[in-house]
Amino acid sequence: MRAVLVTPLSGPLAEYGRSGATALTLWAQEFVAPDRVSLEVVDAHPDVRRAARRAEDLRPELFLGPYGSRPAADVTATTRRLVWNHGGAQVPPRTNVVSILAAADTYFAGTVEMIRRGFPGVRTVGVLHGPTGFARGVAAGATERAQRHGLEVREAVLPAAPPRADALLVAARFDEELALARTVDRAGLWVLGFVAAGVREVLAELGDAREGLVGPAQWLPEAAPExxxxxxxxxxxxxxxxxxxxxxxxxxxxxxxxxxxxLRCLRSAGSADDVALRAEARRLTCTTLFGPFRVDESGRQLGHQVLTVQWQDGRRVVVWPPERANAAPR
Structure with a gap:
């Protein structure tokens, strides 16, 4: 069985793309018999559409998409093949996508729930975001969830200044978030959240200034389910x-x-036909080390839930949801 992974091995997303390639190499060579799975990796940078067409020409049974919402969206728009999307949280609904990770509009959902439950003094939530599709998706989800709970939302788009509010949530490019984390006035803020705060290495140069920052995390090994x-x-x-x-x-x-x-869907379907694989994916409910898997008719992930983490005493701890938290929010 041949699988192909299209992901950035060079360019600005290379670090994340290479980690996915390493993981899938492990999957093919150590956790699945190497004589059963052959994995080929195609660099999605600098021309992701050309890379997708090259991957199609290899005629794989399984087509695995790239890291990054824009590359993932471009791949799914270029190919008619069923794309197993593990790296794009903001991908338009299509019939040829099965998403493994939670969607961008859920990234700050847990943070808003944590605010409502743990910080009743918060009345206004500022949402500052960049112009990318991913950042807009994160912001839209945060805004909808906050308004659902009767909180006033004050939204701004970079390069505007952060809106004044009781809590501030930021979704932008990681370099933009790092710059904002250095300069934002924290006085009067009950909660300060950045997408980058959920990623261990991105804000590392802040050192002790990371303390108290909140962010979404798709996965932490210590909080992984059985x-x-x-x-x-x-x-x-x-x-x-x-x-x-x-x-x-x-x-x-x-x-x-x-x-x-x-691979589970391939075994169940008994066929590498994309229509059969898509049907199996829509029927499947299971739990991997990454978390629960369940998708809707469009391939959007419904089972997996983003964790909310906070930097406390120099490390990330899970503060939401309560059933998976190992610390209380500060």
Whole structure:
């Protein structure tokens, strides 16, 4: 069985794309018999559409998409093949997509719920976002959830200044978020959230200034559920560390889970036909080390839930949802 992964191995997203490629290499060579799965990786940079067409020409049974919402959207628009999307949180609904990760509009949903439950003094929520589709999706989800709970939302688009509010949520490019985290006035803020705060390495140069920041995390190994499909998080982390010499970041877990789910559907369907695979994916409910899997008719992920983390005493802890939290929000 041949699988192909189209993902950035060079360019600005290369670090995340390479981690996904490493994880899927592990999936093919160590967790699935290598004589059963052949994995080929195509660099999506600098021309993702050309890369998608090259991947099509390889005639794989499984077509795995790239890291990044824009590359993922471009791949799914270019090919008619069923794309197992593990790296694009903001991908337009299409009949040829099965998404593994939670959608962008859910990123700050847990943060808003945490604010409502834990910080009743918050009356206004500022939402500052960049112009990209991903940032707009995150902001739209935060705004809808806050307004649903009767909170006043004050929205602004970069390069505008952050709106004054009791809590501030920011979704932009990681470099923009880092610059804002250095300069934003925290006085009077009950909660300050950045998408980048959920990613261990992005705000590292802030040092102690990360303390108290809140953010969404697609995956943390210490908060991973017990899987009924594939290995445990501990087994995956150990194998990834042995191969790469570092801890696996969240894109690696997402990519690995895509391989597990896609292969499960291939076994159930008994065929590599994309229509049959899509039908199996829509029927499937399971739990991998990444979390629950369940999609709707459009391929949007419904089972997986984004965690809300906060930097406390120099480390990320889970503060929402309550059933998976290992600390209370500060």
């Amino acid at each position: 899987p009924d499909e594939g290995p445990t998080a501990a087994s995956f982390v150990a194998a990834y560390r042995a191969r790469a010499g570092v801890e696996p970041p969240y894109p690696a877990a997402q990519a690995f889970a895509a391989g597990l789910v896609a």
